[in-house]
Amino acid sequence: MKIGVLYERWHETEEYPGENMEDTAAKKKRKRPKLDREEIFAALTKLGHEPSYIELDGENQTLFAIARAKVDLIFNLVDSYGGNDSHDYNIPAFLELLDIPYTGTGPHGLILAQDKSVSKKIVAFHGLKTPFSAVSHHGRVDYAHDVKFPLIVKPSSEDGSIGIDVGSVVTSVKELMERIDRLHGEFDCPVLIEEYIEGREIYAAFVGNASPEALPLVELDLSRLPPDTPRIAGREVKFERDSEIYRLTKSALAENLDEDAIERLQEAGRTAYRALRLRDYGRIDMRLTSEGDIYVIEANPNPWLSSSAEFAIAARGSERTYTEAIGAIIDAARSRYPHRFK
Ligand SMILES: Nc1ncnc2c1ncn2[C@@H]1O[C@H](COP(=O)(O)OP(=O)(O)O)[C@@H](O)[C@H]1O
Ligand SMILES: [Mg+2]
Structure with a gap:
């Protein structure tokens, strides 16, 4: 298939704050990590597809480029437009108008997940706990x-x-x-x-639609943070690569969870995934308290697909290579267009 890897250029500097820094020794030492789109491009090539990049830069000209692109499917990596992330849902909405198949959650799900106060009400309706x-x-x-x-x-x-x-x-x-x-x-x-819910930070990733497959759970271990630092995945934990807080935390497959807890976490995650209309792949962030209560914190449609990010960690736990994980997303997307792809 001809697959357009659609992304917004503006986003890069945020993903890798290091790129923005003055020329410090730290920056020189650090090798630029591969961008998610480069990894996806390579995976699509390995899968036998013909990928190409389509870049948005917040200028409307680039929107016309999407309309002109001769592709069978868009791999949608866009989570903001012109740097404004509340615009994310307009991109799949535009693709629907153009009748171009694309991966991931549609406008409806992106709107629901974007407004945490609304998505909390929906998951509560389905009997899940949320703070x-x-x-x-x-x-x-x-x-x-x-x-x-x-x-x-x-x-x-x-x-x-x-x-x-x-x-x-x-x-x-x-x-x-x-x-x-x-x-x-x-x-x-x-x-x-x-x-604030004190507890273990657990991520449940899913792939698929009608019966989404729960991938093995991932945990962000926050237990080594200094005692005076709140145990949350704030900006420092996620992005400040030079900070102590960043070094002391890491995501890995969750260990030391009994079967019952695993099942309850995956089931809660699956309920939220469905209720919030996530599609093809996604990640639900939860907290597990020492009493065994599960709280849904938020839903992430189209979560970050870097090979070092939580979705890929979960996919590796399901015995998939990174390339196979990308293939599973493509398969999920294709199956939503049965008349288009045989
Ligand atoms: N109610 C809460 N109780 C405990 N920790 C929370 C709560 N809400 C958020 N957090 C912490 O903050 C992190 C980021 O919050 P989240 O709502 O997921 O924001 P974002 O959409 O920016 O990822 C979570 O991963 C979790 O560590
Ligand atoms: Mg989050």
Whole structure:
């Protein structure tokens, strides 16, 4: 198949903050990690497809390039447009108008997952636990449970731990007010105030649609963080490669989980995956408390596909190579267009 690997250029500097840095010794020492799109391109070639890149840069001209592209399928890696990640759902919406098949979640699922306050209500309807929360937009309260400290304060519709750092967990009204004020200053979206759930950070990845296959669970081990640092996957943990916090945390296949917990986590993940209309592949972030309670934190449609990221770790745990994992995503996408692909 001719496959267009669609991505937005703007995103690169965010994925690898190092690329943005002054010419420091640290930057020189560090080899540029392969970009996810390069790894996917190589995997598609190995699978016998003919990949090509289609780059968006926030200028409308590049949208026309999609319309003109002669491809059978788009591998959609776009999670923002013009740097604005609330635009992510418009890309698959545009592809639908153009009648071009594409991988991953559609506009509907992207909208649901993007608004954490909405997706929490949906998973709660399906009987899953999600932390009690309140939502504030410039002082107006959208809804409020009777939340109790400690709380975590985060933008209601951002991703990649934008707006989440070591100061996000608050234990007093003063800290809470300051944090809310700060997020309102930085972001245009409402602020989600959630009960902080102490527990293991577990990721459940899925591939497929009608009966999505649960891949082995992945855990981000936060237990080695210094005692005064909240055990959360904030910006430092995810991106600040030179920080101690980054070095002390790592994701790997989850160990020391009994069969019952594994099954409950995968089932909760699958319910959320379906309820939020995720497609082809996705990852549900959860917390498992010492009492065995499972809380859904958020859903990630089209999660990061770098070979070092959690989805690929989970896929390797299912005895797939990285190339096979990419192949499984293509197969899932193809099966949604039965009249197009025989
Ligand atoms: N209610 C919560 N209780 C405990 N930790 C949380 C909670 N909400 C978020 N976190 C921590 O913050 C991280 C990032 O939050 P998340 O909502 O997943 O944001 P993002 O969409 O930016 O990934 C989570 O992976 C988790 O470690
Ligand atoms: Mg997350």
